[in-house]
Amino acid sequence: MGSSANAISESPAEGWFTNEGLNLRFVEWGSPEKPAIVMLHGLRSYAHTWEPVALALLDRWRVIALDQRGRGRSDWDPKGNYYTEDYVRDLEALADHLALRRFVLLGHSMGGANGFVYAARHPDRVAALVVEDMGPGASANSGGADRIRRELNETPSSFATWSDAAAFWRRIRPDISAEALQSRVKHSLKQGEDGMVTWCHDAVGIASARLSAAPGKIVDLWPHVEALQMPTLLIRGANSDFLSAATAEDMCRRNARIRRADVPGATHYVHDDNLAGFNAVLQDFLTRVLGSSASWI
Structure with missing residues (x-):
């Protein structure tokens, strides 16, 4: 791995482990001697979505991003087991594989749900x-959940051109x-043998499990949120x-360990929409954690 940010961006280290018969891939940036952050992507995303977040952290952190089962280059599950409990077992296997004694866990959307459950079980x-x-x-029960269900039902299985996929x-x-759009096109799609552009992730299996x-x-995430x-x-x-905003406020009320930051100019896809804003609140939080938790480095 190169020492410059550009070299790291082009070729992060790649690793594999096996869980429940599936070969699962992760990528990592940074020195193994530094404290670790494990990052979990969302429903139809991939490990490399975290690259611009990781590259801003390398002075102090080792960043590990998982291609969760059925995504990126990880195996698709032939049984279609794309549920929280399955993802959490994969995360447990990753932490054991890398012998991570203590680490920071970050998750977006589906990855956030997996993070709540894992963190509550493994404080x-x-x-x-x-x-x-x-x-x-x-x-x-949200407008966003309804939107995602519509998207899953209306997503084409393939595209004639890369331009169509980007559109x-x-x-x-x-x-x-x-x-972020360039990253999504590059890492979530591939060209099939028939010349069509198709998905890297198990679109049918993931949609079936979600719908x-x-x-x-x-x-039910409430017991896990309250147990953190x-x-x-x-x-x-x-x-x-x-x-x-009401649910976010209620989460903070029910567990005083939770602090909330709303990032302007961002929808559900915060780090894709406003990377600078996302990185600013993340790095401020991590600086506080690192400063108060030096014993676990």
Whole structure:
């Protein structure tokens, strides 16, 4: 791995581990000697979505981003087990594989739900938690949840050209930055043998799990939010249609360890819409955590 930011950006270290018969991939930036942050992406995203966040942290942190099952280059689950409990077991396997004794955990949306559950179960391993625009009930009863369900039903299985694929992402993510759009096209799509541009993730399996989850597969996040024992930062997009201001306020009221930051000019996809704003509140929080938790480095 190169020492410059550009070299790191071009070729982060890549690693693999196996859980429940699936080969799962992660990428990492930074020195293994530094304290670790594990980052979990959202429903239809990928590990490299965190690259511009990671590159701003390398002076003090080691950043590890997981291609969660069915996404990026990780295996698709032939059984279609794309539910919170499955993702949490994968995260447990990753932490054990890397022998992470203590680390910061960051998750966006679906990754945030996974983060709440893991952190509540493993307070000894999670030094601090950061959740981007996720809270109890948001996945089921919000305008954003309805929008995501519509998107899943209306998403084409393939595109004739890369331009068509980029136009699709721009249409459903009108606030996304040009850099984030370029990343999304590069890392979420591939060219098939027939010349069509298609998805890297298991679009059919993921949509099926999201749209028709049995009641027993849906996790009530409130007990996990209330059980958190570590400093927690809730980053909300000020224009989010997914996590309401009222729910975010209630989360902070129910657990005094949670502090909230609303990022202006951002929807549910905070780090894609306003990277500078996201990085500013994240780095301020991490500076506080690092300063008060030097013993776990």
